Amino acid sequence: MSFALLSSILVDGVTYAMILFMITVGLSMTMGLMRVVNLAHGAFAMLGGFLAASIPQRLGVPVGLGFVLAIAVVALVAVLFERTLLRRFYRRDDLDQMLVTIGLMFVATAAVNLMFGSSVTSVALPEAFGGSVDLGFRSIPRHRLIVVACGLVVVAVLWLAVDRSSFGIRVRAAVDNAPIARAIGIDTTRIYAATFAIGAALAALGGIAGAEMLPMEPTYASKYLVILLAVVAVGGNGNLFGSFFAALLLGIVETSMKYMVPQLASAAFFLTMIVVLLFRPQGLFGRQA
């Protein structure tokens, strides 16, 4: 294998991985903390993407501000969903949780179809993100580098803000046993809403950042669902670093197969996942149950 090929695989693999990570990080947070398998995660990403595409045009605001607004709207929608529907499902089994979020996904898909039509919508990036950067042996689109940077920032911030703070403890307590958590003074309502909103906002951010590679269209939510779940499962049930490394592993495997035997790229992706899960059922970084 030539050096150029190897480095190309690495560069493309890593950027692809970072996009996977950006989109899944919100999911791995809600799953790790709230233990809710949110199958509508993709719907939040999709909503973020579509809003980011349309808000700047319709409101005439700068693209960057549009993105912030889009993320905020998604967080708001998430809180509404959490307050009115999801909260009824914390005590129910995984399956019911999956299904109510699938229901949401269907509704979101129908809504997006109605509002934006069924074809691909491109998310216009701020001017500064355009163009390519020359790496010597090849060039790489600048927005991909920005996505990589975003991914790193997100993982750092989340590590500080969630994993290492009492917030994370309270969320996990609330999810483990809500009545008892309340009985020792935890306001589970607020905690849930906040966590879910942050997870959805991260989804929106990931959706926007990844829109170049996973393009926005109404079936987005269901189409990439399996990939999102794969990253989270391989990473270890909501472990942030887990999904970071899982994204790297799966991203690089799939990318290198694309360079070598493209027909088998998806098969390789799923095979990797099966192998990892058979040998480490709790995922790469998961805690043993």
Added chain:
Amino acid sequence: MPSPPIELRFDDVTTGYAGVPVVEHLSFSVREGERLGLIGRNGAGKTTTLATAIGLADLMQGRIHFGGNDIGGATTYARARAGLGYVPQGRDIFPSLTVEENLLSGLQGRSAGVALPPVYALFPRLKERRRNGGTQLSGGEQQMLSVARALVGQPRILLLDEPLEGLAPMVREELMDAIVRMSDQLGVGCVLVEQHVDVVLDFSTNVIVLERGVAAYAGSAAALREDEELLNRTIGIQKC
């Protein structure tokens, strides 16, 4: 003490689950520094009574006052923050948290540096195992953790649902001593549910005996101790 003592009071409370009453027409009151015992057979409604106080069962009739406010409609966490401490029956340790995290979860905004050392002093075992998963502890250790988790929130009235279950005799003594001390020195009020009648009688000033959801006796512990007939009938205890 400048302010009047905080009091938990049940007035003619009927309560249960999903509309089915389990405990009926119960009235009692506990103040800071007082100790109330609650005994009765399996399924008599002891747990339900405590759960009602903290807001985990349906209050169907009657009023509950705490610190001068009617808390019958208040949220559970607000009751906890107002100073009701709860040690649930069966421990209910949060499985995804470590021992220390379980304790931190009960802090209610207090500083860990202040709140943890006293409970670690009370249960040195917990300090040793503080990085372990909460449910990896032995049964008795979990019980210690459950009590400790309530204590870090510095409650004014403590609801203890079978806190001694699974504890070794010596630890039981230590724990009961500690609670008595807390109650005497810090003026914490206690409601104790416990299977061992002797323990309850030694501990409490007043006792309620529940029989199928109704108070069959409410009065001083000393008087109850003498009433063997009642004890036998309601709890099935024969004193030797």
Added chain:
Amino acid sequence: MSAVIPPMAMAAPPRARPWKQLRAEIVLTLAGLLAFVVFPQDLGLLTNMATMSIFALSLSIVLGQAGIATLGQAALYGAGAYVAGWTALYLTTDPVAGLLLGGLGGGLIALLSGAVMLRSTKLTLVMLTIAVAQLLLELANWARWLTGGDDGLAGFEVAPLFGLWEFNFMGHTGYFYALGALVLVYFLVRNLAESPFGLTARAIRQDPGRVQALGGRVYLHLLAVYTVGGVVAGLAGALTAQTSKVANLFMLDFTTSAGVVVMIVLGGTRRLAGAVLGTVAYMTIHHIASTLNPYHWLFVIGSMLIVVLIVLPEGLIGLLDRAAAYARRLGGNGGAR
């Protein structure tokens, strides 16, 4: 001392009262015949309802009874379909042979994949089931010469049923064939659920560790349940292939797996009747919604799913139960006064 226990009148063990025991099957048959009489022109839809009900039953065993979380049931369904197709193409066009072999095909895939997957639980298991189905799909796509790739496996004939009834475009034979299979499968599956095998499966769903402590071989039991589920799903796939004369990749797709989960949840996961009820409800609503205004179908099914999950956690079957209980109360009161 010892607490004296009053002697209790023990409930007698269930004795065989055939018509009472066969109540569900009789209702199902009558409903099927009634549907035939009332909607003689919708046999295509009715046939699909029957085959999908069988598919839903397979999931009801696996997920509803044993609690094996799966979003990959399509792998077993698709396997049955392809096997039935191959049987017709290369072996015999006899429908019953194709059906049985299809069931075996589904069971075999379940046995093989279950053997590696079933030591996992929860999300890991869900993901493994998805991955196995996806892998099969990739494999089927790759083996175009065998499966027809994404165009599907077609061009096979199905001989008349029992040499008597031809499968024509009017769909009578197809419908009664599917209905018959459904009633039979329901009967078998119901017995399975009520049997010691089923009770143990439900116990495992709640606490596998406890069953192990009672000497149960949880893994083997789950594998057996999953294989049975595979056989039933394979039957459904084979029926679908025979009645539509196509087996294709989409039958292995994630959407197919997710769809059937939605159906049984609508109906109620814990009960077998829920699977049939959910399937019929889902397909009826789809049919009506897409005739009235197809653009809103996803909207309808999505919100319906949410509403059912909230209002009827037991599924539609829960609604029937409540109605029955209400009727009994009314009847009881009336009788007493």
Added chain:
Amino acid sequence: DVVKVGVIAPMSGPFSAVGQTWEGATKAYQKLNGTTAGGHTIEVIYRDLPDINPAQAKALAQELIIKEGAQYIAGLYFTPDTLAVAALAQEAKVPVVIFNASTSSLLEKSDYLLRTSYTLPQMAVPVAKYALEKNIRNVVSLVSDFGPGLDAEKAFNTAFVAGGGKLLEAIRAPLKTTDFGPLMQRVKALKPDALYVFGPGGPATYAMIKAYNEAGLRAAGVRFLGTGETDEDQLRAIGPELLGIETGMFYSATHNSPLNHAAVKALAEVAPKAIPTVQLANAFDGLHVIYHMVKATDGKRDGPKALAAAKGFSWESPRGPVKIDPASREFVQNVYMRVVEKDSSGRFVNREFRTFEMQPDYGRIQGAAK
């Protein structure tokens, strides 16, 4: 009396735009040509089939024929669905006019199938000829790994190599891929003169074009040769990315003929939301064939007679002159090379600049030649 035509179309789901255009096109056709054929009122009924689901396709066709009494079945976006309907059509002797499903060998499955869309070899061979004309010597083909993609790959490469060109590599991408970056890097490393592409449409096409531009293939002068990548719906979604790209196809909304202008205008009036893509021509012509068959059978249910009338039928369509080949029942039509440009009003359009006249289904011909 009424003759019913049952159309099975993706009215919801990811391909709902297709259903919309079909519905609009049939309305437009009836607006321009009246709702009667030979004195019989033609009623078009739609049924939704959002995804690939042969069992449901068959049930819908059954319902249309038996319950609604439809004499003709039409529509059908996906090949597997069409296969299920084909088996039924053969039994029921009902003519089926396929609006889209384009696998080359499909019409062999039943004597009652007609098609007013296209086959991939029909498009790919002219594109190969065009490439040779332009002195392109080395190409890489990149197709999605599914039936039409493989059809396209085979037809293009065979024709291109037969004409003296050199195929550097034939790459097949998994159907669900949306990250084409690595594949484009690989193409770039091969340094071809042109890249022949066929994808499944929608998001994959979008991602493919993006990756083509971003990998610097366009900048490096590697020509893009395609088929449906620049359909009008793609032009609306990602116009700027497509500017200057050349494709070969049988129809574009800007095709300059009075009949086409009328059809596009009628579509805009009856279905303002529908996009005038190739699907407009497909459904429009499909209904035209059906009108013809209704006239030939005098509104009676007579499959064989209807089919006999359709074979060899030729007419002027919005896409230009067309004919149904009497032997194979395939559609014979012009293929146009087009380039994406901005028109005077700033919209992106396909400008036709080269016509390959009356192209047959090369799949059959190439197959027979082997």
Added chain:
Amino acid sequence: MTPRLQTRNLCHSFGGLAVTQNVTLSLPQGARTALIGPNGAGKTTLVNLLSGAIRPKSGDIQLDGRSIVQLPQYARVRSGIVRTFQISRLFKDLSVADNVRVAVLQRLRASMQWWPSPARSARVHDEVHETLGMLGLNPYANRVVGRLALGEQRLAEIALALAMKPEVLLLDEPGAGVPQGEGGRIMSAIEGLPKDLSVLLIEHDMDLVFRFASHIIVLVAGAVMVEGSPQEVAANEQVKQIYFGRDAHHAQPSH
């Protein structure tokens, strides 16, 4: 005579924590042995090791002189070693009777049966109700377990074990959470067990321990500290200090 159940130098640890250290003990036929010791001494872990829920790091376990340390849990249960759980583990959505039925079916190796023969189902039914009767649970037979008070669930937990008709019974704090009055029910159920059954009881309630045991083993920090007759153990100063505490006078053999 070889003891029924015997361990030799059994060792186990979680991470760095040695929870079982060189435990050598034996349970003769008909044993009524109590295992006591401070919280976290490793009693439950020992039960887990004996029942096969976890594998020891080293050492041997023998049943009737045959090593069973390699046998999986189900095989040990089938050879008669049955345990209960300190924290009830029941099938919460099933009725009390069905909970017990699951156990009976396991014992009869009938759990894989699809078509129950009427004769066999009648037998299962009888056994279920017989077991419920032993603990006075008949009135609750059709109640869903998850809705019982915790004390009632304790009784069901024991019913599950009794339904297995064990030969070696490992009871992990059966009395925990059962009121003093009702503790008698458990005791009488245990006392009603066949005499040749070997029982190992873990309990912190000394009333129960002394009423039940003819032999007591004291486990401290994973190792056996003393063992002997109730009188001997009750009189042991070390045990008093570590375990009984000030209330040692409570800890009196009652017979």
